[in-house]
Amino acid sequence: METTTRNAPERKNVQGLILKGYTHPYSCHLLFQLPGSTQSPGSTPTELSQQQTFFKALYSHVQSAEDWGVYKPVSMLNIGLTFNGISKLDPAIIRQQDLQRFPVTFREGPASGGSQQSLGDNAGKNNKSNPQNWWNGQGDAVTNNLDCIVHIYSLTEEDLEILIAYVLDAAKTNGLTEFIPLLPAIKNGRLYQSIVDKDPAKIHFGYTDGISEPSLKPSEGTPSAESNNNFVIGYPQDALTVPGPTGEDTASIFAKDGCYNGFRVIHQDVAAFNRFLKNPTTDPAVMQQLQQLKLETSLEEWLAAKMCGRWRNGSPLMLSPDKPAHETSHEENFNYSVTDASGHKDDITSSLRCPFSAHTRVANPRDQQMVAAEGTFVPRIVRRGVPYGPTMDDQVVVDDGQDRGLIGLFLCGDLAGQFEKIYGWMNNNNFSGKEIFSVRKPPQDALLGDKTAANSDAFPGTVTSFIIPVDANNKITIPTLPNFLVTRGTAYCLLPSMETLGRMAGV
Known part of the structure; x- marks a missing residue:
């Protein structure tokens, strides 16, 4: 017993x-x-x-x-x-x-x-x-x-x-x-x-x-x-x-x-990330859309924030949508569902601030409506990661051949139900049945999704595009995101x- x-x-x-x-x-x-x-x-x-x-x-x-x-x-x-x-x-x-x-x-x-x-x-x-x-x-x-x-x-x-x-x-x-x-x-x-x-x-x-x-x-x-x-x-x-x-x-x-x-x-390919921020697409029409945006920051910083869901100082887009703010740089108390005048929760409207495939939103969708197959609650993991390898300046766009990245310690009580479930979401954004998260062709986490694995047997139908809504009627679709990460090793341990x-x- x-x-x-x-x-x-x-x-x-x-x-x-x-x-x-x-x-x-x-x-x-x-x-x-x-x-x-x-x-x-x-x-x-x-x-x-x-x-x-x-x-x-x-x-x-x-x-x-x-x-x-x-x-x-x-x-x-x-x-x-x-x-x-x-x-x-x-x-x-x-x-x-x-x-x-x-x-x-x-x-x-x-x-x-x-x-x-x-x-x-x-x-x-x-x-x-x-x-x-x-x-x-x-x-x-x-x-x-x-x-x-x-x-x-x-x-x-x-x-x-x-x-x-x-x-x-x-x-x-x-x-x-x-x-x-x-x-x-x-x-x-x-x-x-x-x-x-x-x-x-x-x-x-x-x-x-x-x-x-x-x-x-x-x-x-x-x-x-x-x-x-x-x-x-x-x-x-x-x-x-x-x-x-x-x-x-x-x-x-x-x-x-x-x-x-x-x-x-x-491993993090910082040079590839820097190149992407400076030249996110070869499609002239999409590039024109990006350049016509009226922004309070540089286009590079705006793109970095849209991919992550937070500005690089930590400000969440849901609270500071237009530019980073010191007062929100470590803020944790916010949600993604927006309530309209009739009290109806609308996740789509919130994507005008934070795209559905932004990393922090995929890793922790908070109160966003989930499809029934994913359960009734959002699993969490504890992150104790640290960087390794030398710093690369954000202006460098040619790889220097040195290894750098993240030593990730992702702590949980259930590897399958917490760590692996969230990782699966990052590779296949099919956990929320909204128009942008198409169940037919779901995207991937903009930063951590394995783009090489897209549309493979493991993740059939996934695409490597990145959708950024800009107003109620318009969105910018970057056709193809590159791979920014390479896994150098993984182990499952028990900390007794x-x-x-x-x-x-x-x-």
Whole structure:
């Protein structure tokens, strides 16, 4: 018999990055293979001892979600395990026969056919994002053997390097293998956070990030897509999603107070983005339409805002439609449905401010009417991403060959119902049955949609055009958007509770 509770998770038992956004300006994310085997008879006593010693060495540096008071920790880390990694652990901690209790999406991983129906990395001809190309061309050699990701954060670059060296030494001493995910030209190929244009809040393409996160407050008996019950495993009674496993088996005990992380490394083609903003179409008629607009900003900034749904300073188009405004730069309290004089909600009118395919609107449609097949609520994910790679000036239009992009940590309690559902929407805007979101030829997220995957078997009928309504009777249709992103790698991890990490460490 499964047991459930309405009690909220104790913050001291939850890893910190789940419930609180860090503002440490330096981070690095290390990928490891644990000693041992996932195959019967499993890891040997020596390998299990090496695993325990490694986790024990790291345990005192793991940051919980408990309030750290006035002073931030100088350096800290968090730990995630793939299903492959969990399968190698001591059966005294989690029994092999209980492993199937984990959701199938987590067990099969992001390169599986089921996950790729949403992610779309393997869709389309010659897709550079194909899982075979992940991890600097290492593909399955990393994807099938990646067990553990250690996320290290620090207030200074020096302290970051000290903790990285400590973790690497513990890994080497205990038989772990480190995977190098990027080309070695930058930071030895490791996933270091960078500061874009000297602003820790910026990401490549120039947008301010980290705005409009779920509240993560306890549900208090009222289910909400924003509450922490949808993210922290073990409290399903008030959750709208299905965070699991839950019960009395060892897998459910292991997972309780944990959270899933859709870890995704995404290359951003900044030069292509800059070129598009300066010359968005080769169609002279469309270009003439754009040039005739009476704008309060440059055409480039207007296009960037229409593609994202926010100006690059963070102002949402729904509140600041004509130009960015400092007072709305971090505003989260707004909706997309516009109510007319008779009280009727009209989503179409709101598209005059914010296009339906703008990234922030696709990723969080808020109160926009959904088609019945997509359910009765808008799922949310927690974003803890940071940029990597050097800054490129917004005037540069020729690629310099350097890798830059986003280290995405997308946290949720249900990978399929939250992370993958939203990603599917970005690749196929068919979740809202409006005229612009044609169910016959739906568009894609203007920024994050995989244009190579459009009209493939995964997303049949999708188009790469971008529609920008400009008044009640007119719209501008940019015929073809280029691809701005390439997936460099993806892993599904569980961020276990502090108690579970303590059992893994033998403390």
